[in-house]
Amino acid sequence: MTVARTWAVALAGLEGALVEVEADLTNQIPDFRIIGLPDKALAEAVQRVHNACANSDLPLPRRRLTVNLSPASLPKQGSGFDVAVAIACLATEIPMDAASVAATVHLGELGLDGRLRPIPGVLPSVLASARAGIGRVVVPYANLEEARLVQGVEVLGAVSLGDVARWHGADIAVREREPVTQPATTTLRAPDRELAEVIGQRDAVDALVVAAAGGHHILMSGPPGAGKTMLAERLPGILPPLDDEAALASASIRSLAGERIADLERTPPFEAPHHSASVAALVGGGSRLIRPGAIARASDGVLFLDEAGEFASSALDALRQPLESGAITISRAGATASFPARFQLVVATNPCPCGNYGVPGGACVCPPIAIRRYLGRLSGPLIDRIDIELSMRRVSVAHAGAAEPGTTTAEAKVRVGEARERAARRLRATPWRLNAQVSGAWLRQGPLAPPPVVRRPLDAALHRGSLTLRGYDRVLRVAWSLADLSRHDRLDAQHIGRALFLKRGITA
Structure with missing residues (x-):
């Protein structure tokens, strides 16, 4: 075929957008270009893909290759498009299963020897693929454990570009390679303290x-x-x-x-x-x-x-x-x-x-x-x-x-869990689950708003200028947490007084 298509993912924060990678082979002066708003790292994929294919016994066609990343208006960054670009280019001349290539998302950076190097953001990329309905994703072997955390997606961990091409039906002999490992990172975790x-x-x-x-x-x-x-x-x-x-x-x-x-x-x-x-x-x-x-x-x-x-x-x-x-x-x-x-x-x-x-x-x-x-x-x-x-x-x-x-x-932990369950039951008809998330209007005017006699100390603090209206709402949120911990279904003056003290040291 002269045109081959596959998929990659462009990340913007945690949100991933599918990018169609299409390669076109024409009988013109040999050239290799990537278009579709690539950044510098992605533009350099031309040389990485060329060398990786040559060192994997999968030489690129010596004709004009044009790779388009669609939608062209979406910015694309990083080296994670390398594998998708390489497979799309190879599929224009080497016999492969076109349906398999077009139904797979390819993620990973290519080394010059053809091995796949790990990239950041594999997990959100696989999640984006699953949400878009793509059921198969190819990732570098070092990212395999991470990618398999997403349920409902077939994840293939590739050591080299040859592995990927053979999975898509290419009749080639793949040399055994040592997978590129991802160095361990030290992350600050919550200390296990009593x-x-x-x-x-x-x-x-x-x-x-x-x-x-x-x-x-x-x-x-x-x-x-x-x-x-x-x-x-x-x-x-x-x-x-x-x-x-x-x-x-x-x-x-x-x-x-x-x-x-x-x-x-x-x-x-x-x-x-x-x-x-x-x-x-x-x-x-x-x-x-x-x-x-x-x-x-x-x-x-x-x-x-x-x-x-x-x-x-x-x-x-x-x-x-x-x-x-x-x-x-x-x-x-x-x-x-x-x-x-x-x-x-x-x-x-x-x-x-x-x-x-x-x-x-x-x-x-x-x-x-x-x-x-x-x-x-x-x-x-x-x-x-x-x-x-x-x-x-x-x-x-x-x-x-x-x-x-x-x-x-x-x-x-038991007390906190019970209090959160009480709050979730009380807020089940609302978009909130924690007291800290509840809007001030609902706290003051909703069906469980405290009566004037209960909120009198709070109103007095607001009138004196000891509290802003934002602070007023935050005191109500803390008061509800106190009520949940004491297993009460309604606020009383004691909860308001304690919450006032915790916010401003004010004694009701």
């Missing part, structure tokens, strides 16, 4: 359980050694395991980030970027191939900002829009990508640069202007988006010695 190890911070542990039950954001302020990091590291352990959809989304994001994926991780992700992280490190970015940042990698899990007063103000303010919308969109000159951002934010900060401001017996050496500048990194609009503000103190030696056994991780 909640009962936190001593002398019963109120903080209770607040952490409330945050886990409703998916609330939490700010912890206190001197060094108060246990802020200990608490944050134990939050993922008391959260429910990820369901199939969330686990696939989390694994897809890690695949885009270039990590090696072997199975679905059910523990919620835990991201703790260093305080020197830039806006791009938090949000994500790239000139053309847009990679997810810490915000996207923490989706369906925990984003922990330790020493928040040391972060750049611009980096902290970049959190405001994802906290509200649950998604983040990155726009560049050549591409736009959207990522989920449904994370729980845990912020830990000292009261001043030295950490001793307000500590009994502590000798704070920070001038007032330094304290104001330090705390000013956390802007008012950002703090207003945080549900629970917790002030912590150091644990005394005497208290530590006489400490009672605390809440264990297993006990807290």
Whole structure:
């Protein structure tokens, strides 16, 4: 045949679009061109494909080859189109099963020796193929485990280009090759820590359980050694395991980030970027191939900002829009990508640069202007988006010695799971499943809105200016989490009072 067609996938964030790769062979001056808005890496596929075919005993025709990537208006980036381009070109002259070639998505980068090299983003690419109704996908052997996580798709792991051609009916002898391996990557996972190890911070542990039950954001302020990091590291352990959809989304994001994926991780992700992280490190970015940042990698899990007063103000303010919308969109000159951002934010900060401001017996050496500048990194609009503000103190030696056994991780996880089930049943007729997701209008005016006598302390705080309307709604969300933990079907004054205290330290 003179025209052959197959498929590849172009990724924009987690969303993948099928790209038809068609090759046309004509009797003109020998040439090899790729058209259809390829980037620099894809344009260089001409030389990679030429050498890989020659070294696989599959020489390309010595005539004019034109490869079109359709739709032509869609930007295409990266080297993951190499295999699709090579198979389409070879199928124009070598006898192959045209139906098999046209019904298969090909993913992978070609080495000059013809072996298939692993690429990032295989998992979301296979998911996009499955959603589009393509039932067979060829991937590099190093990406085979990752691709097989998608159900209902036949996945073929190829070591070399010859393997792929033979699968499509080419009558060739394939030389044995060592598969290209994907180097292992180190990823920060939620530490396996026991909640009962936190001593002398019963109120903080209770607040952490409330945050886990409703998916609330939490700010912890206190001197060094108060246990802020200990608490944050134990939050993922008391959260429910990820369901199939969330686990696939989390694994897809890690695949885009270039990590090696072997199975679905059910523990919620835990991201703790260093305080020197830039806006791009938090949000994500790239000139053309847009990679997810810490915000996207923490989706369906925990984003922990330790020493928040040391972060750049611009980096902290970049959190405001994802906290509200649950998604983040990155726009560049050549591409736009959207990522989920449904994370729980845990912020830990000292009261001043030295950490001793307000500590009994502590000798704070920070001038007032330094304290104001330090705390000013956390802007008012950002703090207003945080549900629970917790002030912590150091644990005394005497208290530590006489400490009672605390809440264990297993006990807290059971309570959190039961509370989330109650919330899901109450919200089953709505688009929400967690208290932190419920809209303010529904909380204030819906069928379960608290009566005026119950919300009187909340109305008074709003009238005094102690709360904004956004803060008002967040107090109601925390109050419902308290009600779920106490197995109540309605809000009462006690829930409102406790939620007010957790938000602003206001006593009803």
